[in-house]
Amino acid sequence: MTYRAPVTDILFTLEHAAGLGRAREEGVYADLDADTLAAVVDEAGAFATDVVAPLSREGDRHGARFADGAVTTPPGFADAYRRWTAAGWNGVLADEAHGGQGLPVAVWAATTELWASGSLAFGLCPMLTHGAIEAIEAHASEELKERYLPKLVSGEWTATMNLTEPQAGSDLALLRAKAERAGDGSYRISGQKIYITYGEHDFTDNIVHLVLARLPDAPAGTRGISLFLAPKVLPDGSRNDVVCAGVEHKLGIHASPTCTMVYGENGGAVGWLVGEENRGLACMFTMMNNARLGVGLEGVAIAERATQDALAYARERRQGRANGSEGAAPIIAHPDVRRMLLTMRAMTAAARGICYRAAVEIDRSRAAADPAVAKAAHERASLLIPIAKAFSTDVGCEVASLGVQVHGGMGYIEETGVAQHMRDARITPIYEGTNGIQAIDLVTRKLPLADGETVRIEIASLRDVVRRAAETNAPELGAAAPRLAEAIDALDHATAWIAAASRSPAEALAGATPYLRLFALAAGGAALVEDALAELRAGEGALGRVALARFFAENIATGASGLARSVTEGAGALDGAAAEAALGI
Amino acid sequence: MTYRAPVTDILFTLEHAAGLGRAREEGVYADLDADTLAAVVDEAGAFATDVVAPLSREGDRHGARFADGAVTTPPGFADAYRRWTAAGWNGVLADEAHGGQGLPVAVWAATTELWASGSLAFGLCPMLTHGAIEAIEAHASEELKERYLPKLVSGEWTATMNLTEPQAGSDLALLRAKAERAGDGSYRISGQKIYITYGEHDFTDNIVHLVLARLPDAPAGTRGISLFLAPKVLPDGSRNDVVCAGVEHKLGIHASPTCTMVYGENGGAVGWLVGEENRGLACMFTMMNNARLGVGLEGVAIAERATQDALAYARERRQGRANGSEGAAPIIAHPDVRRMLLTMRAMTAAARGICYRAAVEIDRSRAAADPAVAKAAHERASLLIPIAKAFSTDVGCEVASLGVQVHGGMGYIEETGVAQHMRDARITPIYEGTNGIQAIDLVTRKLPLADGETVRIEIASLRDVVRRAAETNAPELGAAAPRLAEAIDALDHATAWIAAASRSPAEALAGATPYLRLFALAAGGAALVEDALAELRAGEGALGRVALARFFAENIATGASGLARSVTEGAGALDGAAAEAALGI
The missing domain is CATH 2.40.110.20 (Butyryl-CoA Dehydrogenase, subunit A; domain 2)
Structure with missing residues (x-):
């Protein structure tokens, strides 16, 4: 139950899988050197660990209470909020002109993950404020901006x-x-x-x-x-x-x-x-990318916390012998438990990689001097956002549920605290556009971007990661490169199928959800491999990131071919009188 | 929220997918004609619908309360229990010598599903009593039997x-x-x-x-x-x-x-x-098959109830246009929602088919005159039990979660009642042997049964279903036969891989969970096809069962090849210093 902010993992994934290092070389992060970035994330990690994370259990037990039109938040929440705004965390992203710090989206993304890991319920309040700040900055009159932005940016309101x-x-x-x-x-x-x-x-x-x-x-x-x-x-x-x-x-x-x-x-x-x-809906669209990315990060956040809890328990809890142990071994030694834990770690890291890559693309779209580069980056971010939102929140739910399973009977007892992660996570696939809506957005609005060039470039960049992995010939990567290449082939095939001129909208929509998952397996697997390659290049340490990339490619990305089949051959089963009879309509 | 006992589906699946019809021809059900079976299930369905199901929500809200060593159950529970025992439902399975009805396990299975759909919390009490009755019948002294069995069988205790x-x-x-x-x-x-x-x-x-x-x-x-x-x-x-x-x-x-x-x-x-x-553990093993089957049926039960709720909501709730509708269409018309609902229906029906087939094999093992037939049936049931338990309870959780998703924001509000299904279902993969334990049992104890002959016969029988499906050339089945044939090939391959003499226990255990899922996709798909073939033979109705079989084969069983790959090529990623670094050990 003790959350430790994964500052090292976040910085590593930002730098490598998310491509912040490359973007920095392009000048995207001219105002943010690596040390400053690390200091900010480290500071946020300490606040999340020390101040926010302890709120979570009591917040769940007590709940927000309503009486006579007023709402009382659980003990400690209001005080923590005031300390949090006093420390300046509310203004990370907002324009300096309104009192913000004007930091990149990548920094906001990292801090958003940290608050949500600490307490999803706590992190939601500033998430909403941020959305409003964006909409007001982009669309409100100068008078409204002057009247409301400073106090929203400081967090006073x-x-x-x-x-x-x-x-x-x-x-x-x-x-x-x-x-x-x-x-x-x-x-x-x-x-x-x-x-x-x-x-x-x-x-x-x-x-x-x-x-x-x-x-x-x-x-x-x-x-x-x-x-x-x-x-x-x-x-x-x-x-x-x-x-x-x-x-x-x-x-x-x-x-x-x-x-x-x-x-x-x-x-x-x-x-x-x-x-x-x-034109109200157009204003909403302004903030949609960040809001959806924020919810995806909530999925990462809960998955991270659930994984930390499960790992801690699995190292302590002893049941059954393993590897010829004397007496009962820690359950982390049992292959089946280890599979669950590696699944949790790998899925969390894959989702994080996708989310942070979307954040870096948003930053590139804002900072790039060349309008063509900015446009392409914006489109790339737009392509990734529905995947970041839907996959990461599904991962949050799946990983939280695995966390309960690792705990066995203890996981089902509320006092243990891990069932709460499952309950908290379950809203994230629903709000800010259901995951079904995200899949539809991906298929109907994002695949056609730039006449399909956006997705073509994305798939080519995934292939490039695999090519570099294959070139290392590193035995530690196992069959990661060939397995991931197959997943990308499946994605490529399914993408072409959806884009075919003959495709009816209903056929394409029928496969939207498995298509999004397929995309995430390929992109998430590539993100893990990118981090693994960086770890191999560094040539030190115990290669934990390499192990995660290999595990994901060999055990999770292997689902890609089946998903592609559901996309390209599964639609027929959804329609017609027989399907309607099966549904009682 | 109105549960209607799926009596027709239960009887159909018992008769066809579960093979009760065939077993009846063999004389297994000499004392139970089809009309009596139907009458019993119908009567139980009415009781579950009218008396048990209304307890569920209030039971969740109120909970069982403890004070001074005493427990008070929620309003209505004790009264419903007394009506239930008065109607004789507690003695369905028990020996007539002790006041039971001595009905087959297939009947007990159907009624167990019905009580658990009505209220899982209610159904648990008799589930435990049944286990004890079995252990006492098999192992206790005559004196203990005389003193305790009559009152346990009647339900007085x-x-x-x-x-x-x-x-x-x-x-x-x-x-x-x-x-x-x-x-x-x-x-x-x-x-x-x-x-x-x-x-x-x-x-x-x-x-x-x-x-x-x-x-x-x-x-x-x-x-x-x-x-x-x-x-x-x-x-x-x-x-x-x-x-x-x-x-x-x-x-x-x-x-x-x-x-x-x-x-x-x-x-x-x-x-x-x-x-x-x-020798206490040996006594526990006596009742293990029925107890695990019972928990599998709880998974089916919750999946059924969650599916009914989601279907009802999706027919009523209108959002978005579909198929050129005037104004908003019921969300069941949207392909993505339809995919969720068909997944729920098909997974529920597949799990039910596996559970009921295990029940029929247990009945065959008890009733067969030929000891060789009895032994083979017992081994077949033993092979199916861990699959029935683990797959069905996973299905319960997955389907309940999909049910929440279909409801959107409403699903997250407790008053709607569908979040409860998710919370209730989550215990079933844990108790009565975690699903990880089931997978280990399947791989280490069940695959070697009869020197591997049990699993060979089972796989051959799955192939026989596919062969008959292919022979119909029915266009309504779509690609069900070839997709299912591929799933069975994958199962066959993975089974041979596990059984290979060179296989280390650790390698086999590493793939136990994906192997169990793979087995369930093949066996569940075959169960649906068996029901579909019966529907096609009947030559009437709207072919809803055919649609489910097709949907499952084309959209769910397609995951088989990826699972086989995890089994046969995934173990390497679980071990070694890198994997341990990834897990922080």
């Missing part, structure tokens, strides 16, 4: 995103919240929003709500949605007409208040437009 | 199994509970046992504990363990020296009291030997 309504989840076209022009440039908002993370809490005096709503004369569907800023406390100090009507009783993240927010019970909540009327 | 101690879980060699000879033929037992299901409750006046303990002069290890019967209330009406010291706070099955039992705080709990001294 927090922010929320209000999208979902009971009838409008994945499908925002169905949303009904209303906004009317007040005549003075402001708007009056009314309606109910659900699942609002930290919609109400006791961390700060004010909460800035970003709300999607429709104007009276707006067109139907997604082109009639506008984005508004409606603070809990108005500039004149009065309470706005928005209240928290309750918090959900959830499977996990108990310390994070998931609020039902009611706007306009007394004439309408005062709000101001962000961006243009009816 | 319940029973428990006391194996685990804090330091002794999977490794019973480490157990320390003591038993001393009292000189009058009885024993005095002392020690602490943990994780005792229904160790204390308010259903009945007495509880019969079966306890593993060591005699003072017993040899070390598993050959020094004896089995004792120690009732809560002694024959003279006095309380025995055994108390419940507390109940665990668990991830799920909240309504099932998981007790810490303390024996002998006041001189020793009175107990009587069951079987011979130091």
Whole structure:
């Protein structure tokens, strides 16, 4: 149960698998030398380990509590939040003009992983604030920026995103919240929003709500949605007409208040437009990449913490003999337990590699002097984001479940704390676009980017990693290169199949989820090999990264061919009268 | 949330995939015609639907409560238990000589699934009583049988199994509970046992504990363990020296009291030997097949209920357009959601087919006149049991998790009820031998049965199903036959690899878990095809079973080749200094 921030692993993967080292040579990280990066991640790791991680269990037991419109967070949360903002962690990414530190996305990604490992419920609050800061920076008027950005960047105030309504989840076209022009440039908002993370809490005096709503004369569907800023406390100090009507009783993240927010019970909540009327969804898209990457990092974070717990237990717990041991051996010596633990380690590292690579591509897209390079990097990041989000959160759930299994009966007892990881992780494949939505995004929007050139370049870069691995002839890599080459072949084949001119949308969509997993196996395996090659080059140490790359390639990436088959030959089974009979429709 | 017992599916799968029809022709079910079978399952289905299923949610919310050594079960549980025993359901399997109905294991299996679907926490109590009845029938003295069996069979009393101690879980060699000879033929037992299901409750006046303990002069290890019967209330009406010291706070099955039992705080709990001294583990083996099958059926049960909930939600919930729908379509129309639902249906049906086939083999082993047939059937059942237990419980977890995903944000809210399925299911891969232990049992004890003839016959029978499928040339089966043939080839190859004389135990154990999964994909796929062939022969209806068989073969069994590769080429990555570095040892 003692979390230790994996600072060395994070820095190593950033440098190698994520390509930060290469990007630095290109000048992408001109303002961030390696020592500064290491110092920042180390400092964040210490805070996550010492201050945030101890909140997790009590936060789960106590939960966020609701009474009379107010929410009380668990003991220690508000204090930790204040220490965290005082240390400047809220402003890592934000523009220096608004009081932020203007650090690269790669640094934000590393710190985001660390807070979420410490306590997912704690890390959610700043995650939402960050999204709002991005949207406001990109789209709000100068007046709104001046009024709200400094306090959001310092963390003196927090922010929320209000999208979902009971009838409008994945499908925002169905949303009904209303906004009317007040005549003075402001708007009056009314309606109910659900699942609002930290919609109400006791961390700060004010909460800035970003709300999607429709104007009276707006067109139907997604082109009639506008984005508004409606603070809990108005500039004149009065309470706005928005209240928290309750918090959900959830499977996990108990310390994070998931609020039902009611706007306009007394004439309408005062709000101001962000961006243009009816262009609210475009504003949301601005922050989507970072938000989805952030949730992917939550998956990595929980997987990391679950793995640490399982490793610690498996080294201590003695059951059964192994390798001719005298008496019972630590269960880590049993091949089956070892397979579970290596799976946990390798999956976590693969997901981390993909997430951090997306972060570096975002940084490249922002820093590159050559617009063509910037565009290509942006497209590469856009391609990787749905994979980073969906694969990493699936990994979070799978690894947390394996962690319970490693603990045996103890894992099922709540006091042990590892069942909580499973409960906490389970939200991440759902929110910020379900993993099904991510797969659809990958297949329908990301594969066609740059006429397919983006994915072609990505696959070529995966092949390049494998080629370099094969050239080492290092026996420690086992069959990693050939197994990974097969996975990439399978990916290539499935990609071409989806892109074929004759492909119907329904056929392509039917295989979207196995396709995303297939992509992740190839990209994750390549990330591990990239780290392994760096370890081999360094020529010292016990080659633990090489072992992970080999394990992943030989035992996990081997699933690629079956996934490719589901993509290219599995769609037929989903349709028709027989399939509908099987589903009772 | 409305559970409807899947009586038609159960009867169909028993008859075809499980081979009950064929066994009936052999005379295995001489005392049970098809109508009687159908009537019993139908009646049990009605009870599970009307009486047991409504307990589930409130049981989870309320939980079993402990105070002053007593356990209070949630509202309605004790009453439902009494109605259930009054209806005679507790005695389905037990010998008629002791008041049971002496029905076949196939019937017990069907009813076990139904109670567990209704409420896993409820179904656990009789599951434990059944195990004790089996052990007492097989090994206890006539006096103990007379004193305890009638009331255990009627359900007037319940029973428990006391194996685990804090330091002794999977490794019973480490157990320390003591038993001393009292000189009058009885024993005095002392020690602490943990994780005792229904160790204390308010259903009945007495509880019969079966306890593993060591005699003072017993040899070390598993050959020094004896089995004792120690009732809560002694024959003279006095309380025995055994108390419940507390109940665990668990991830799920909240309504099932998981007790810490303390024996002998006041001189020793009175107990009587069951079987011979130091032969306690052999007695446990007697009931192991049924107990493990029972837990496998719990996996099927939860998967079934989770699937019903997800299907109902997906037919109602409207989000996004599909197939050019006017306005939002039910999400079941979206290919990605449909893939999840078909996966849930197909995995559930495959696990059910494997479990019920094991049940029919047990019945054949008991009823066959020819000892060679009986022996072969017993070995076949023994081969299938670890697969039935481990695969079905993994399926329970995976399907329950998919059910949460289908529900989106709603799935994460406890009130919806589907997160409970996930929490409840998570214990089943752990108890009654972890799934890792099942895989080791399969590879080390079951593959060598009859010099490998048992597994050879099993694989040949899978091939026979595929051959018959291919011969139909039915277009509705799609590529089911070739895909399944490939899965069986992969299984055959992996089996030969494990059996090779040169194979070290460590190599074989390293691939045990992927091997078990591989076996289940082939056997589960064949079970679905067997049902599909029966549906095709009947020549009527909408061919839902054909669709499931096709979906499973084309989309799930396609994972077989990757699993075979993990078995035959993955072991090297688990060992050596690099792997140990990766695990921090």
